[in-house]
Amino acid sequence: MKQKNKRGFASDNNPAVHPKILQAIIDASHGHTIAYGDDIYTHQAIRKIEEHFGENIAVYFVFNGTAANVLGLKALTNSFNSIICAETAHINVDECGAPERFTGCKLLSVPTSNGKLTIEKIKYHMHGFDFEHHSQPKVISITQATELGTVYTPDEIKAITDYAHKYDMFVHVDGARICNAAASLNLSLKEITTDVGIDILSFGGTKNGMMFGEAIIFFDKKLSENFKYIRKQGMQLASKMRFIAVQFIAMLQNELWLENACHANKMAKLLADEVAKIPQIKITQKVETNGIFAIIPKKCIEPLQNEFFFYIWDENKSEVRWMTSYDTIEEDIFDFVKLLKKRLK
Ligand SMILES: Cc1ncc(COP(=O)(O)O)c(C=O)c1O
Known part of the structure; x- marks a missing residue:
């Protein structure tokens, strides 16, 4: 057992909840509100997210980052697909095989020196299309900021999304630290997501001061058609959704x-x-x-x-x-x- 409540440098998951987030939870904690997301807080949180990412999106809240990644990937794939990612990707090394278990897909990982995929590295796995003996590449998953603290520039992401779309593939972004990436690049959240053609984002809140909660953002609403069922089957439909939603409202207002x-x-x-x-x-x-x-x-x-x-x-x-x-x-x-x-x- 480590020293009680002493600040260290282990993880950005370790801090307490930011006081403004905690206050937002307290402020919302009175009376009854409709459960499972049909409440004013959830609607308001989605509007706030639209203000930051643009309007033509679909947003779903879940409890944690692994679920955001796994269920998001599930929405984009069939079990005969494969997902290309960096060897260091959280989905590859830190999710206990959950992406493989819940999507049925094969993860195809690529070694990198800095956690970042490039077209050259992705190409290694780009074969076997239309060949029934080979899992069919469908998603390129990148992490922004990466597990090694590095950042993709908008041009680097755009190169990957253009490439993926040429092959009728999708780009998933694990954005557990997307806020740190935007801050580092001095760009808006929209400029490094919507504007560079990504298809789906796991939008992280927990590492940036929230108690819990992540959002899955679909940049093409059509891709989210069956997602409400996927989330429920994936056991991530929060009944008291308002308490995830208010955290996002507090996080996204007043910057x-x-x-x-x-x-x-x-x-x-x-x-x-x-x-x-x-x-x-x-x-x-x-x-x-x-x-x-x-x-x-x-x-x-x-x-x-x-x-x-x-x-x-x-x-x-x-x-x-x-x-x-x-x-x-x-x-x-x-x-x-x-x-x-x-x-x-
Ligand atoms: C890059 C990355 N993605 C996703 C997650 C989310 O994980 P969790 O399921 O623990 O919230 C983490 C947490 O460590 C992470 O570092």
């Missing part, structure tokens, strides 16, 4: 999503700048959002973890992952760096 994401990114940059001054540390990925990957001497990992918990990313390389979040403060960074320097002596 709280951007404020939180900018702050987390800024703290990561500060931590990266500070550790970059230490010769024994090697940062291994571009620090574009709120994650830092670094190779550090093995001997200091455990003592550091005892004070500021974080995860080892690659045991063999002695590579660790430090995540910052909306509630990281500068003092955390300076205290951590001070301790790091002490442990390196």
